[in-house]
Amino acid sequence: MANVVTSPAGRRATLSLLSVFPPSQSRSFSSTVPRCLDFDHIVIGGGVVGLATARRLTEKRPSASTLLLERHPQPGTETSSRNSEVIHAGLYYGRDSLKTQLCIRGRHLLYDFCSARAVPYKKVGKWIVAQNDAQHEALERIYDLCAADHGLDVPVRWVGRDEVWAKEPFVRADAAVLESPETGIVDAHALMLALRGLFEEEGGTVALSSAVVGVEPLPRSGPQTQKGSAGWAVRVRDAQTGEESTVTAAIFVNAAGLGAVDVHNMIASPEQRRMLYYAKGNYFSYTPAGGPSIRVGRLVYPAPEPGASGLGTHLTLDMAGRIRFGPDVEWVDSPDDLAPRADRLDQALAAIRQYLPSLDARSLAPDYAGIRPKLGRQGAVVEGKGFQDFIVQKEEGYEGWINLLGIESPGLTSSLAIAERVERLLYG
Numbered sequence: 284m285a286n287v288v289t290s291p292a293g294r295r296a297t298l299s300l301l302s303v304f305p306p307s308q309s310r311s312f313s314s315t316v317p318r319c320l321d322f323d324h325i326v327i328g329g330g331v332v333g334l335a336t337a338r339r340l341t342e343k344r345p346s347a348s349t350l351l352l353e354r355h356p357q358p359g360t361e362t363s364s365r366n367s368e369v370i371h372a373g374l375y376y377g378r379d380s381l382k383t384q385l386c387i388r389g390r391h392l393l394y395d396f397c398s399a400r401a402v403p404y405k406k407v408g409k410w411i412v413a414q415n416d417a418q419h420e421a422l423e424r425i426y427d428l429c430a431a432d433h434g435l436d437v438p439v440r441w442v443g444r445d446e447v448w449a450k451e452p453f454v455r456a457d458a459a460v461l462e463s464p465e466t467g468i469v470d471a472h473a474l475m476l477a478l479r480g481l482f483e484e485e486g487g488t489v490a491l492s493s494a495v496v497g498v499e500p501l502p503r504s505g506p507q508t509q510k511g512s513a514g515w516a517v518r519v520r521d522a523q524t525g526e527e528s529t530v531t532a533a534i535f536v537n538a539a540g541l542g543a544v545d546v547h548n549m550i551a552s553p554e555q556r557r558m559l560y561y562a563k564g565n566y567f568s569y570t571p572a573g574g575p576s577i578r579v580g581r582l583v584y585p586a587p588e589p590g591a592s593g594l595g596t597h598l599t600l601d602m603a604g605r606i607r608f609g610p611d612v613e614w615v616d617s618p619d620d621l622a623p624r625a626d627r628l629d630q631a632l633a634a635i636r637q638y639l640p641s642l643d644a645r646s647l648a649p650d651y652a653g654i655r656p657k658l659g660r661q662g663a664v665v666e667g668k669g670f671q672d673f674i675v676q677k678e679e680g681y682e683g684w685i686n687l688l689g690i691e692s693p694g695l696t697s698s699l700a701i702a703e704r705v706e707r708l709l710y711g
């Protein structure tokens with residue numbers, strides 16, 4: 284249901300705010316916003332990255348006003364709730380990438396945040412397993428990167444054969460096992476709930492069912508100023524009524540995940556426009572069906588393949604200790620193609636049996652799927668040919684536009700560090 288809200292600058296905007304901002308509840312904002320603009324910041328996208336960014340802005344800039352726009356009736360229903368919920372250590376992305384930097388920083392921030400805010404998490408650790416010489420070499424490259432003195436904070440250790448048998452009798456590893464003790468799992472929903480709660484407590488405004496359908500710089504005040512220096516007009520369509528309205532802000536952050544390239548293209552000149560590619564990952568649930576029930580105490584990943592667009596179909600655990608497998612890589616044409624594919628089960632089974640040979644086919648069932656926003660057709664996840672880094676930047680030639688593009692894995696792990704980077708890009 285659409286609602287008329289009064290922005291900190293006193294302008295009335297029609298947005299779907301009722302579910303989070305009942306009309307009876309009065310809020311007082313103190314704001315640094317220029318008199319003619321509605322908000323200081325608008326964050327587009329209520330996934331984990333948008334929520335973390337919006338919260339960081341209210342935490343560090345308490346006198347500024349921040350509006351979070353989300354097209355669905357609830358935040359966090361797209362990629363942020365369709366992933367492995369793994370807190371990655373930062374093993375795969377090379378020495379100098381933004382992914383490595385933000386993953387390592389994000390992991391520390393996330394463990395601290397979860398401890399402080401009672402968000403469920405477990406540092407369960409992970410084994411990466413190699414079955415042959417080529418895979419062993421892939422693990423050695425990871426070991427060299429992490430163990431060598433590159434100043435990276437990513438502990439790893441080799442696990443001997445006896446320890447493998449003693450600790451994980453179901454796991455096969457013919458050539459080697461590399462352990463990452465800092466890898467963990469987190470309840471992504473609880474994390475997003477905590478971030479949203481803090482954002483609203485600190486005076487932030489969440490507008491749900493509010494799809495951004497246009498973004499443009501407000502007319503410039505002088506010939507020398509950059510596009511966006513007078514602020515931004517964001518056109519919002521109420522997903523329930525179809526009604527459109529415009530809100531303005533000095534700064535906007537594009538954290539729209541699978542919609543981020545569309546938002547980018549609303550502003551960019553034809554030669555700056557981008558394409559997004561969709562790499563779906565199918566997950567499979569595990570329910571013991573005859574034979575010995577498999578028990579595993581940590582995450583198990585196959586050795587990464589150079590150039591692959593995912594990390595390989597791995598074994599993850601949820602907070603209750605339940606096993607699930609995935610994600611595979613299936614290129615799709617639409618970000619809405621989210622039905623898990625039963626016909627990919629045999630392929631997944633073959634991949635999983637490489638490291639879990641006793642897995643019974645009847646115990647697997649299609650579960651859910653998520654889609655990786657890929658900026659390139661290959662979008663390799665491991666350092667090397669085709670590797671695609673995160674884009675977290677101030678757009679050149681514009682003022683007040685922060686663009687977050689290609690925020691695939693390890694975006695959940697990195698979310699708090701991305702938020703920190705955005706705030707620093709804006710305020711130093």
Ligand SMILES: Cc1cc2nc3c(=O)[nH]c(=O)nc-3n(C[C@H](O)[C@H](O)[C@H](O)COP(=O)(O)OP(=O)(O)OC[C@H]3O[C@@H](n4cnc5c(N)ncnc54)[C@H](O)[C@@H]3O)c2cc1C
Pocket residue numbers: 327328329330331332333334352353354355358359360361362363364365366367368369370371493494495496538539540541542543546563564610652653654655656690691692693694695696697
């Ligand atoms: C299969 C898979 C497995 C993964 N596993 C892991 C993992 O184990 N660990 C890890 O760290 N990372 C993992 N990731 C990556 C992680 O899930 C993402 O990086 C992270 O969730 C991205 O969050 P986000 O907020 O950028 O995007 P999203 O969660 O997609 O949020 C973007 C939001 O923007 C909204 N939006 C889009 N367009 C508009 C618009 N025009 N107007 C208003 N709102 C809009 C959407 O509705 C959505 O809610 C995985 C990803 C996938 C696909």
